[in-house]
Amino acid sequence: xxxxxxxxxxxxxxxxxxxxxxxxxxxxxxxxxxxxxxxxxxxxxxxxxxxxxxxxxxxxxxxxxxxxxxxxxxxxxxxxxxxxxxxxxxxxxxxxxxxx
Numbered sequence: 001x002x003x004x005x006x007x008x009x010x011x012x013x014x015x016x017x018x019x020x021x022x023x024x025x026x027x028x029x030x031x032x033x034x035x036x037x038x039x040x041x042x043x044x045x046x047x048x049x050x051x052x053x054x055x056x057x058x059x060x061x062x063x064x065x066x067x068x069x070x071x072x073x074x075x076x077x078x079x080x081x082x083x084x085x086x087x088x089x090x091x092x093x094x095x096x097x098x099x100x
Contacts, residue, residue: 049079
């Protein structure tokens with residue numbers, strides 16, 4: 001996987017992670033389930049990052065090498081970090097608007 005492909009995929013996955021995480025939280029709220037928001041976001045980010053990278057590999061016939069498997073784990077980590085940083089910033093911004 002090239003660096004360019006990694007960045008493009010991470011951008012796509014971080015957007016998808018935000019949308020899926022919001023859908024999961026809405027579903028859990030409707031079911032009256034108590035949950036930790038950060039853990040939901042981390043779980044969704046890991047699943048979206050890992051599965052998304054595997055789908056990319058299947059579509060592009062990327063061989064299963066040690067390097068490419070390492071990229072799957074790097075994508076999971078990068079997507080989790082990106083999701084948490086993005087989520088925390090959005091929550092902080094919304095909180096600031098509510099105070100004003």
